[in-house]
Amino acid sequence: MINRKRALLQLPQGAESFYLDDAVRHRGLIERIERVVASWGYLPVQTPVFDFFGVYEGLIPSRDARSIYRLIDREGDVLMLRYDNTLFLAKHMGLMLAEADLPVRVWYGDTILRHQDAEDISNDEFFQTGIELIGRQGLDADLEVLVLLDRVFRELGAPQRVVHLGSRALLTALVPAEPADPARDLRRAIALRRHDEVQEQCIRNGGCLPERAQFLAELFAFIGTHDELDRLLERGHRDQLLTTAESRELRYLERLSTEYARLGLQAELRIDLSEVGSQPYHTGIAFNVYMDGVGAAIASGGRYDHLLSHFGIDAPAVGFSILLRKVQEHLTTEIPRDEERRPTQVTGGSFRARLEKADRIRAEGGAALL
Amino acid sequence: MTAEASEPLTLALPKGRLMEQVLQFFEQFGFYFRISRRSLTTTDSQGRLKLILVKNTDLPVYVSHGIAGLGICGTDVLYESSAEFFELHTFAFGSTRMCLACRADHEPGADRRQLAVATKFSRFTHDFFHARGIPVQVIRLNGSVELAPVLGLAPYIVDLVETGTTLRANNLKITEDLAEIRVKLVCNPAYYKLHYRRVNELLGAIQGVSNHERA
Known part of the structure; x- marks a missing residue:
């Protein structure tokens, strides 16, 4: 049991507060984000602080589940504090929306609560702000989200950032995700760039022959440009190491990156096939944004076309979330505080x-x- | 705008014997460092790589926070850390063994109901014995672990063993080799994503020397 003095002097792991100038800056940044996303037609939503754990249990990776704060209500039901806005939002959107309402564009900005290891601040996440485009599939919807993310960061002033774009769909083409997510180990090996393990998993879970497994391990480690990927794919097609479904997903990524490049956006986009999405519910594109001087991704997102079906409506969705507290001190935007508001x-x-x-x-x- | 900056890559390195081995290794592909007795950072003569000298057990913290993008340390230290890194290379030098040891006159098996183990490697020890279905009571120490069986704190220790000289000097014996510990080059994932071309260039040079040594 923590003693009174210690309780007074510190906050529990995973909690954070900010005051005065820091809070002014934080609110100023949120206002700017709101201004941008509202001009794109996104409406605000507010998710509950806690909800029933059982509703989300199967949708949470076991590694994340350990960091969730749980409590028991007066009826004995297990509740969980909001550890991720997307999940809570999916339930409430899923229950509220009908086919006729689609597409729906929403944005959120709220605290999230999860335990964090004292040694690992790379996972610091206290506040998530993001958008979701519900009810739209395809290139235009994916582009809308990527462009809006770029516009938001441009407004906030986030220099030297890069978008790493990958695909969960590519992985699913190799190893189907449903119903028990057998690709979990492979997904982790890909994300951690463990070449040998990826190869082994492709053989074990994907039923690949060694030559194809070796090629896929190389493919999932790929980071680079459209042209560089083309050269790799030429070899894959020549040696018949890619299935039709895999080729389709890779071509889609190439099209998306080509269209993105044509738009003259601020952030460089790299195709990064080790970006396969961290959540079990990801389906199509998956991406992370990195910025010089920050030890972890500053924003992440992707497509989750079947998430809402767990809660009532089978509508596709794509979105991003920005970990604002992680990036706040690195943003160059000036938020007026003293003179104008004094x-x-x-x-x-x-x-x-x-x-x-x-x-x-x-x-x-x-x-x-x- | 690209994040491939012209600033040197950053590498955390534990002070001590491993540092000497790494510096010798790096000299083989033209990275020369001058390290004075009290300096905690230094950059190679051509400004390509900045070393940050840290305590062995703190290294994962520095790399996890992105203070250093890269790090070189043993799998023992990495295992104890909760952070996840890209493991880019395994060095041929610096390998050692994680062992279970007890007093030379101790009868193994007499205390199999619950093993009491003194160690610096509490996470490894828990996971290792729990994977075997053996309950274990771990007593966490930060140094001179060999004293624990001698003074009666715990009958067993789990510790790194290179030659076994320290164990023998304290009248201890190895009961079992638990794992081989290797020295790894690790990278903060976000750092790798930002600087992957330059990190891969460095990795290529490291692998070149490693392959040459093996051949």
């Missing part, structure tokens, strides 16, 4: 007179202290 101290006269004077200042867009 309140004027109103003095002299009765309270009523001071109130009237203060209201005049406020009506002109200023701030006033009574």
Whole structure:
């Protein structure tokens, strides 16, 4: 049991607070994000702070499940605190939406609560803001999300960032994900770039012959440009090491990266086939954004076409989330705090007179202290 | 805008014997470092790689936080850390053994109901014996683990053994080799994604020397 003094002096692992200038900057950044996404037609949503754990249990990777704070309510049901906005949002959107409502564009910005190891701040996540485009499939929808992400970061001032774009669909073409996610070990080996393990898993779970497994291990380690990927694929096709489904997914990524490049966006996009999505519910594209000076991805996203079907409506969805606290100190955008928002101290006269004077200042867009 | 900066890559390195081995190894492909007695950082003569000298057990923390993009350390230290890295290379040098040891006059098997083990490697010890279905009570120590059986703190220790000289000097014997410990080059995943071309170039040079040594 923690003693009173220690409890007073520190917060539990996984919790965070921010005040004054830090809070002003945080809110300012959120306002900017809201301004951008609202201009793209995204509406705000608010997810509950806690919900029933059992509803989400099968959708949470076991590694993540250990970091979830759980509690028991008065009826004995196990609840979980909001550890990820996407999951909570999926349930509530799934229950609320009908086919006729689609497509729906929403954005969120909220705290998330999860345990974190004291030694591993690379996993620090206290606040998630993001968007979801529900009810749209295909190239235009995927592009919309990638472009909007670029616009948001441009507004926030995030220099030297790169988008690494991969595909869960490529992995699913090799090893079907449903129903028990047998590709979990392979997914982890790919994400950690463990070449030998990927090869072994391709043979064991994907039923590949050694030559094809070796090629796939090389493929899943690929990072580079459209042209570089083309050269690798030429070999794959020549030696008949790729299935039709795998080729289709790779061509789709190439098309997406080509269209992205034509749009003249700020962030470089690299095709990175080790980006296969971290969650069991990912389906199509998967991406992470990295920035110089930050020890972990600053934003992540992808497609999750069947997630909402767990909660009532089978609608495709694609989106991203930004880990704002992770990136906040690296953003170059100036948030006005002192001069423009510094309140004027109103003095002299009765309270009523001071109130009237203060209201005049406020009506002109200023701030006033009574 | 690309993140492939012209600044040197950063590599955390544990101070001590492993550092000497790594520096000798790096000299084979033209990376020369001058390290004064008290310096904690240094950059190679051509400004390509900056070393950050840290305590062995702190290395995963520095790499996980992205303070150093790369790190070289043993799998014993990596196992104890909760962070995940890209493991880019296994070096031929620096390997050692993780062993279970007890007093030379101790009868193994007499205390199989629950093993009491003193060790610096608590996570490894828990996982190893639990995988075998053996309950284990781990007593965490930070150094001079060999003292534990001698002074009666715990009948067993789990520790790194190179030559066995320290064990013998304390009248201890190896009961079992538990794992081979290797020295790895690891990389912070986000750092790799940002600097993969330059990291791969460095890796290519390292692998070139390793292959040459093997041949």
